[in-house]
Amino acid sequence: MKDAAAIVGIGQTAFAKSLEPSETRLAIDAILAALGDAGIAASEVDGFASYTLETTDEVEIARSIGAGDVTFFSQVGYGGGAGPATVGQLAMAIATGQCDVGVAWRARKRGSGPRPWTGAQQPSTPGAFTRPFGLLRPVDEIALLTRRYLHEYGATRDALSNVALAIRAHANRNPNALMHDRPLTREQYFEARWISEPLCLFDNCLETDGALACVLVSAERARDCPHPPALVHAFAQGLPAQHQTMVNYWCDDPLTGPAWTCAKKLWSRSDVQPADIRVAQLYDAFTPLVLLSLEGYGLCGRGEAAAFTEDGVLGPGGRLPVNTSGGGLSEAYVHGFNLILEGVRQMRGTSTSQVPDADSTLVTGGEGVPTSAVVLRRGP
Amino acid sequence: MNSEPLLPVFGPDAAPFFEGCRAGELRVQRCRDTGRLIFPPRPVSPWGAHAEPEWTTLSGRGTIWSFAVPHPPLLPWFSDRTPYNVIVVAVDEDPRVRLVGNLLADEGGDLNELDSATIEIGARVRVVFDPINDEITLPRWVAVREEK
Numbered sequence: 343m344k345d346a347a348a349i350v351g352i353g354q355t356a357f358a359k360s361l362e363p364s365e366t367r368l369a370i371d372a373i374l375a376a377l378g379d380a381g382i383a384a385s386e387v388d389g390f391a392s393y394t395l396e397t398t399d400e401v402e403i404a405r406s407i408g409a410g411d412v413t414f415f416s417q418v419g420y421g422g423g424a425g426p427a428t429v430g431q432l433a434m435a436i437a438t439g440q441c442d443v444g445v446a447w448r449a450r451k452r453g454s455g456p457r458p459w460t461g462a463q464q465p466s467t468p469g470a471f472t473r474p475f476g477l478l479r480p481v482d483e484i485a486l487l488t489r490r491y492l493h494e495y496g497a498t499r500d501a502l503s504n505v506a507l508a509i510r511a512h513a514n515r516n517p518n519a520l521m522h523d524r525p526l527t528r529e530q531y532f533e534a535r536w537i538s539e540p541l542c543l544f545d546n547c548l549e550t551d552g553a554l555a556c557v558l559v560s561a562e563r564a565r566d567c568p569h570p571p572a573l574v575h576a577f578a579q580g581l582p583a584q585h586q587t588m589v590n591y592w593c594d595d596p597l598t599g600p601a602w603t604c605a606k607k608l609w610s611r612s613d614v615q616p617a618d619i620r621v622a623q624l625y626d627a628f629t630p631l632v633l634l635s636l637e638g639y640g641l642c643g644r645g646e647a648a649a650f651t652e653d654g655v656l657g658p659g660g661r662l663p664v665n666t667s668g669g670g671l672s673e674a675y676v677h678g679f680n681l682i683l684e685g686v687r688q689m690r691g692t693s694t695s696q697v698p699d700a701d702s703t704l705v706t707g708g709e710g711v712p713t714s715a716v717v718l719r720r721g722p
Numbered sequence: 723m724n725s726e727p728l729l730p731v732f733g734p735d736a737a738p739f740f741e742g743c744r745a746g747e748l749r750v751q752r753c754r755d756t757g758r759l760i761f762p763p764r765p766v767s768p769w770g771a772h773a774e775p776e777w778t779t780l781s782g783r784g785t786i787w788s789f790a791v792p793h794p795p796l797l798p799w800f801s802d803r804t805p806y807n808v809i810v811v812a813v814d815e816d817p818r819v820r821l822v823g824n825l826l827a828d829e830g831g832d833l834n835e836l837d838s839a840t841i842e843i844g845a846r847v848r849v850v851f852d853p854i855n856d857e858i859t860l861p862r863w864v865a866v867r868e869e870k
Contacts, residue, residue, distance in 0.1 A: 467764070470730035
């Protein structure tokens with residue numbers, strides 16, 4: 343499937359703490375915007391990929407946008423782990439001839455809707471062993487991994503602040519980012535209230551309403567589309583042995599999670615290697631996930647991510663800018679789908695934090711859950 | 723205030739764990755073929771011939787592997803007790819078996835009576851049992867001071 347398909351259209355709604363339209367309407371708006379960007383009629387759409395958490399199914403989307411006969415549709419589980427897999431599965435479907443025009447999307451009203459962790463409990467093996475003890479929210483689950491990470495590698499919260507500040511600096515350059523007008527200083531970071539020690543407010547992603555979508559076609563057809571294509575160069579998913587979603591304390595080595603499994607497959611399928619990556623979009627629901635992803639995808643060595651983040655490496659003009667539109671921490675938190683669109687903009691050369699001459703980029707799903715990643719390349 | 727503790731919701735695989743807690747024992751599954759401990763519980767062992775696991779009783783001793791201190795917003799019962807701690811305990815019998823729980827200042831104490839600044843990774847702990855109601859007893863942990 344290497345370079346067989348490309349992202350040729352991207353679209354998004356506004357991002358806000360609260361938007362009026364329904365998730366269905368937001369999804370439709372983003373998808374139609376992406377099709378318009380690609381110059382492709384909705385009637386040509388014959389493939390869909392989305393998240394299992396999506397509230398609007400393919401049937402309703404297809405009927406509303408006026409899709410034709412749809413011959414491929416898939417959903418990927420595990421929340422923030424799913425994003426790149428929606429793109430990768432569509433690319434595989436196009437490469438194998440199962441569909442010609444694929445649409446992937448994510449629409450979510452997480453800003454104005456309920457917090458998922460307040461909902462009723464379902465019988466669950468991990469939940470019975472975590473929730474009664476007050477391990478309630480994703481941030482609490484990741485706080486435990488973070489404390490262990492800092493302890494095992496002798497790192498400090500400075501590394502977490504480096505991630506938060508770098509990504510905020512990118513958001514400050516992006517007019518569409520929720521935090522565009524809100525610079526963040528190191529003093530503000532360290533004065534912020536705790537959410538779950540050792541994680542403070544600025545280690546947490548935003549709560550956002552919004553939707554994003556992208557359109558894929560074959561690399562051949564992509565040459566006829568209005569924008570430079572972002573080729574799907576390599577794709578992988580990762581579910582490691584004895585993994586437990588979000589509470590990955592019950593495997594041999596909890597500090598090497600799904601990113602490591604995914605990376606091994608990804609780089610084995612890719613001509614582009616970690617040393618070639620000059621800009622990356624790393625899933626950032628929480629700052630420590632960026633540290634783990636830097637290590638897991640081989641952008642630095644194990645235990646070296648904290649030192650790696652020093653001297654503004656991840657920020658604008660740094661050696662490896664990450665989440666150049668502001669990511670989940672500072673642009674919008676839509677389960678990481680904004681990272682995919684920003685990866686495409688970097689390949690088009692249209693990012694507000696453009697890395698000059700970047701001809702490839704890595705886009706990852708969430709570490710800590712069964713995950714996925716794609717390598718995008720600038721196409722002809 | 724509508725403030726009730728959160729009870730575990732579980733199926734048949736996990737039931738023996740909570741029966742053990744009611745009986746004052748910390749029980750986990752063990753693979754019949756390899757002898758390796760299995761946690762969290764499941765219907766068959768992932769190792770060997772995939773036999774149905776047997777249950778074994780642990781010493782209830784371990785070391786703190788990590789900890790977190792949640793702050794609001796939380797569910798009401800927990801908000802009433804912030805800041806409390808959540809710890810992960812690596813059990814002596816196999817440090818890869820790591821149980822989530824709470825470190826108490828004293829057996830029978832509430833969640834928020836321990837100064838979280840005193841918690842250290844690597845500290846020795848032992849299990850205590852906290853009856854929540856007639857059905858459910860939860861394992862919690864206290865420091866073991868005599869050992870190092």
